[in-house]
Amino acid sequence: MNVSVVLFTSDLRLHDHPPLRAALDGSYAVVPLFVRDRGVDAAGFAAPNRLAFLSESLRDLDAGLRERGGRLVVRTGDVVEEVCRVVAEAEAGTVHMAAGVSAYAQRREERLRAALEGGPCRLQVHDAVITALPPGAVTPASSDHFAVFTPYFRRWSQERLRDVMAAPRTIRVPGTVGSEPLPCRRGLSGVAERLAAGGETEGRKRLMAWLRDGITAYEERHDDLAGDATSRLSPHLHFGTLSPVEVVHRARRAGGPGAEAFVRQLAWRDFHHQVLAARPAAAQADYRPRHDRWRSGSGARADIEAWREGRTGYPLVDAAMRQLRHEGWMHNRGRLLTASFLTKTLYVDWRVGARHFLDLLVDGDIANNQLNWQWVAGTGTDTRPNRVLNPLTQARRYDPDGAYVRRWVPELAGLGGPAVHQPWKLPGPDRVACAAYPDPIVGLSDGLARFRRARGHV
Incomplete structure (x- = not known):
């Protein structure tokens, strides 16, 4: 019996899936496989919000496969070792998978190709999947x-x-290949209260x-x-x-x-x-070094903590950071603003912010997260590396009546109109009424001057 293995990674679907379609076209039976890769855990990438979304996505994938006569096989461990075990159990002749771009994905493909080399099973990697x-x-x-x-x-x-491929109608899975139970979202701690549903x-x-x-x-x-x-x-x-x-x-x-x-x-x-x-190293190293000497020490640590908690004293920045914690997601305009505030107004290393985002974002993607952070920090592909987003200007443009701030910063919910963006300017009684909200941790002009000195533009 001609059998193929389809290794699912960041392609948890049945519609328009080139590896699955190629496997079904060339084999009598297919093993749809997902490996809960211990290497991902070891790299600190297994954040609760993504694990929750992943669990729901795997369950939905399994349900779709069962509707077509198949099932999802789940294993836990080193991805190469587990694929080789399944290949042996199914006597498979081909492993199909989507191409990845990160250094980890490239090493995974190289290791898997080397492990299968010389044996009866070959690896076929498909582009335009992810x-x-x-x-x-x-x-x-x-x-x-x-x-x-x-x-x-x-x-x-x-x-x-390429053309879009239809979802398969029928999938045969060998009964000889066993599976672990599907992961479950229930019991995961640290999941955002309003996390989007997966699948x-x-x-x-x-x-x-x-x-x-x-x-x-x-x-x-x-x-x-x-x-x-x-x-x-x-x-x-x-x-x-x-x-x-x-x-x-x-x-x-x-x-x-x-x-x-x-x-x-x-x-x-x-x-x-x-x-x-x-340039896989750009996940951690400056794509275009600016010779930054990012702030460190107790002052920087206090500013970082205020930024993470959404207590910088700039309501639009804080609203976006609180949305991130509450939903595991942030509006793109908020991502640009909060990243600019950390890297240029506070002059803190972009890697600190990128790590925090990866800890919380359900869509935390190495390519998009790290390179967007570098773009904002001026160490990436931005052709204007020293641009600074002013949170007050951004507020006037993108939250003019303050509705977004009032949604996410309850200490300021009683303030009407654009005054919500500068509570430190309120007259005495009004400022006292929202005293739970802090004053700005840095003056915008002070932050801008510090950044320009650091980049040698003063």
């Missing part, structure tokens, strides 16, 4: 990757994406609702913090419960300025993946 366009599919004449988004986007937009079923519902009700206004409203007018599809793209290829195709069919702006954001995701694929 991203819409494979990293390296378009490159400039002088480099192995694009370092600036705009020229990348021009080339990206000209490329033809392909939920992801497809969200996508359909977004295409029907949200995408048209995206260009005009995507920075509206209180309006919450973004797709919230990022967790599903991170875990692969939605296919980026399918999302781009459907958005383009919807058409219009909103769809065009949305597709541009999906291209940013591909852009960061192609940067990391070419």
Whole structure:
């Protein structure tokens, strides 16, 4: 009996799944396998919010497989060792998996290929599963990757994406291969109170609702913090419960300025993946060093803690940080602002902020998280590395009446209108009424002057 193994990683879906389709086309039976990789735990990447979303996604994947006559096989341990065990148990001839871009994903593929080499089983790695366009599919004449988004986007937009593949109707799984019980969200501690639900079923519902009700206004409203007018599809793209290829195709069919702006954001995701694929060290090392001497010591530690807790004294910054803790997610405009505040107003190493985000974000993705942090810090691909986002200017533009702040900072909920953004300027009795909220931990002009001195621009 010809058997293939499909190793699921960040592609937990049945619709538009090239490794699964290739396995079904070439084999009588397939082992859909997910390995709870101890290496991910050891790297500190197994954050509670992502574990909860992962558990629901695996359960939904298993349910979809069972509807088609199959089931999901779950194992725990070293991913290469567990794949080899399943290959032996199933007498499999091929292992199919999606290509990854991180240093860890690249090492995993190399180790697995080496472990299978010389035996009866071969490894087949598939592109355009986790991203819409494979990293390296378009490159400039002088480099192995694009370092600036705009020229990348021009080339990206000209490329033809592969066709979307239908979900399989039937899946046969050998009965000889055993599985551990599916993980369960219940019992996980530290999960955000309002964490989004996981799974392909939920992801497809969200996508359909977004295409029907949200995408048209995206260009005009995507920075509206209180309006919450973004797709919230990022967790599903991170875990692969939605296919980026399918999302781009459907958005383009919807058409219009909103769809065009949305597709541009999906291209940013591909852009960061192609940067990391070419420069895996950028997950921790400056992509473009600025010779920063980031602050340390007790003063910096106190500022970092205030930033993490959402008690910097700048209401818009604090609202975004509290949304992160409450939902395991943050509006993109909030991500830009809070990252700029930490790295440039407080002059704290971007890696500190990136680690905190990875601890909490349900969509915490190495490529997008680390490289977005570097973009904001000025050590990445931003062509204006010394730009600073002023939280008061951002508040006037993106939360003009203060609704977003009042939603997430209850100490200020009684303040009306834009006055909520500068409570330290309130007259005595009004300031006393919201005394539980702190004064700013740094003056914006002081922070800007410190940053400019550090970067040698004074």
